[in-house]
Each structure stands twice: as structure tokens, then as C-alpha cells.
Amino acid sequence: MKTFQRNLLVAAMAAVLAAPAWADAPGGAAAGGTSRAAPVQLLWNxxxxxxxxxxAAFxxxxxxxxxxxxxxxxxxxSxxxxxxxxxxxxxxxxxxxNSGANRQTxxxxxxxxxxxxxxxxWVHFQGGEFGATVGRQELLLDNQRWVGNVGWRQFEQTYDGVALKWKPAADWTINYAWLDRVHRVSGPDAVNPLARERKLDTHLLNVARVHGAQTWVGYAYLHEDRDVPTASTATYGVRWLGNYVAQGNGPGWAAEYARQSDYRNNPASYRANYWLLEPxxxxxxxxxxxGWEHLGGDGVHALQTxxxxxxxxxxxxxxFLATPAGGLDDRYLALGGKFAGGGLVKQFKWNVAYHDFHADTGGRYGSEWDASLGFPLGGGVHALVKLADYRADGFGHNDTKIWLQLEWSGKRDL
Known part of the structure; x- marks a missing residue:
């Protein structure tokens, strides 16, 4: 697999560097779409x-x-x-x-x-309703509960593999991906080599139908981690979304159920349930x-993502980056929106959430308040102020985190 990975990446880089001046940019590898952009573009973030x-532990x-x-x-x-x-x-x-690479423990x-x-x-092919992306790429499936790019961290999570997308009808989308390797957010210099990257043999199938204001999704994620066998899992699930919001008013919902078990090289034998209810x-x-999100656990094994x-x-x-052995019940209330008024103020986005954490098997873990305020500064620059405050009650330690952030994104035709 290492030879395959090296050849795959070399081919992708060579193809990009050899791009002719009349080329046009795609809408994105994950989307598989096209747009009438300039032949070659410089992108930055x-x-x-x-x-x-x-x-409190330090x-x-x-x-x-x-x-x-x-x-x-x-x-x-072309x-x-x-x-x-x-x-x-x-x-x-x-x-x-402690960055995970600087040994400041x-x-x-x-x-x-x-x-x-x-x-x-990566190199992407789009022919009619079929698209294929080969190389190192982002993958974002649904709300990223099972597969995502961890975009919050400075190094994001990317994958070496092949991603296919087919739209057999206007309201149907079928995504399939085979993953050979995952490159993790701890970066290439992490002290723990397993925090840098892992070898995989993972198959992801996601089938979605959008009809009006509702979306139905079915998925099968067969994840084999060749470096950490205990992380190998098979997950099958369904997801249902909808909303009837009109002129800023109305109901919405998200409901999901999944069943996870050990897979391939995993030495354990277990079954665990997942569900989400979010009116x-x-x-x-x-x-x-x-919301009520449930990640099952029996005190020995728990559902993992x-x-x-x-x-x-x-x-x-x-x-809860790793689900405790006793599982996790996260019951939460969240509020979010934009400020009323005109001008710049109406572009301010705010969110506030409260989480109450319990074990599936056992007692209470703790609680957490989260809050954020985001706003544009012009010229493609966005500012963010964010806070998280966790109060332990049986799991972990009291912890407070504060973020101040400026982000600038853009593109330029070459």
C-alpha cells in the first residue's frame, strides 16, 4: 500500500503542475461539481x-x-x-x-x-453524472459525525484514496470512497507516530435522497485500521433531516440511528447503538x-467515531474525543442566530449551548457551557471569539478554553 500511496500522490502532483493554461477549476473534490472559474487559480487560507x-489537572x-x-x-x-x-x-x-510534537507535557x-x-x-474526473477523485483529499460526509476533515484545528485531517460520486437522478446521490491512509491533525512531527497518520483499508458508502424540505440518508462505513486494530469498526445507519422554516420561522428536525460492531482485525467482539434526536x-x-445524542457503551467497549x-x-x-468505555449520553440545548438590526451588526453570528453529560452505563460525567460570536471584518477576513467551560462530575477535570481568531480566505486567477 505504501507504493500505491506514493505513486498516487506523485501522479496527482504531476498532473496539477502540468495543467494547461485553458483549464478551469472544479467546485471541489468532495462535491465533484464544476464551475466557470479561471483556468488556473491560487487559493489561500x-x-x-x-x-x-x-x-485543573495541570x-x-x-x-x-x-x-x-x-x-x-x-x-x-479539460x-x-x-x-x-x-x-x-x-x-x-x-x-x-503541549502540541503533541514539542514534548511540553x-x-x-x-x-x-x-x-x-x-x-x-488530487486529480478529479467529472463525466456527466459521475465523478471520481484520486489522491490526498478532504472528505466531508453529512454533518461529519462519522467522516470529516477536523477543520477546526490548524492542520486538517485528509485521506489518501479514491472517492466516487454518482447522481442517478436529480434527487439521489451515491458516494463511495476507499481509503488507504488518514493524515491526522497532530501533524507530521507528532511524538506518537500513530497521531501522525494511520494505514487503512476502509470502505465508505453513503446514499442520500433529497425531496423538498426533507433528506434521507443510508450509510455503511467499514473501517479497518491496520495500525490500531481495536479501532476497526463496521457502522450501518440511517439519517432523516427536515425543516419547514419560512420567512425566519418554523420547525426542523434531525433524527439518526446507527449500529456499530467490531470489524476485520479488531480482536474485540461488541455491539453498540448510536442515536440522535434533535428537534x-x-x-x-x-x-x-x-438534542439527545447517545453513543452506546457497556463499560468495556463503546461506540467510536x-x-x-x-x-x-x-x-x-x-x-470526549474518544468515547469512554461506559458510553456517552449528551443532552443539550442550543440557541443561535444573528443580531437584529442593519449594517454590519446583522452579520454577527452567535451561538450558546449547554450540555449535560451522562454515561450509558454508570453515572454523570459533567456539564459544559459553550458560546461563540463570529463577524466579518471585510476583504474576506472573519473574526471569531469562542469559549468552552467544562465542569467535571465524575469524568475528567474542570477545564476552560478561550479562542480569539482571525481568518482570511481568498483566491486569485493565474
């Missing part, structure tokens, strides 16, 4: 972040001031072929945090190590969500 952590607080630059060249070779070559680098001011962890890496290198209501553009964008679930403090 710069993110400056200050993150501070006050963890005598010292952590603080990371990091700057991430992601730079790529995207091109169309009406059917396109490609992307993209690198990422992170610099940090100071070393008062006396500080709490902030997984934003300094360094550089090849982020994406919502929007009034004057402000949405309230009442190793390829997910985990920061987006079960609180922003990241207490």
Missing part, C-alpha cells in the same frame, strides 16, 4: 489564533499563538479533468503548550503543532435546538 487553556495554564497558512494551486485540464496541489504550514509564537494540550505538510494533492424551532431567525470532526460534537472543550 490564513488563520491567526490565540488559544488559552485552564485545566499546575500551568497553556497558551498557543499560532498562524496557519494553507496555499494551493487548482486547475482544470472539460472533464481538474486537479489541486495544496500545502499547509503552521508557525507558533512561544512554546507554553507539563502544559495542557493544544493540538496545533508548528511545521509543514502536503495537505491535498428545533426557528423564530425571527433565532433557532433553538433540543475515529474519522469524525470530533470538535463539532459533545462540547467544544473536547472532553
Amino acid at each position: 490564513a488563520r491567526l489564533r490565540d488559544e488559552s487553556v485552564d485545566d 499546575a500551568r495554564n497553556a497558551r498557543a499563538d499560532t498562524l496557519r497558512l494553507r496555499l494551493g494551486v487548482q486547475a482544470r485540464f 472539460e472533464a479533468w481538474s486537479g489541486l496541489l495544496e500545502g499547509a504550514g503552521t508557525a507558533s509564537a512561544g512554546n507554553n503548550y 507539563r502544559y495542557p494540550g493544544i493540538t496545533d503543532p508548528r511545521g509543514g505538510e502536503l495537505n491535498q494533492a 428545533s424551532w426557528t423564530v425571527r431567525g433565532i433557532t433553538a435546538r433540543l 475515529p474519522l469524525a470532526t470530533l470538535h463539532a460534537f459533545n462540547g467544544w472543550d473536547d472532553q
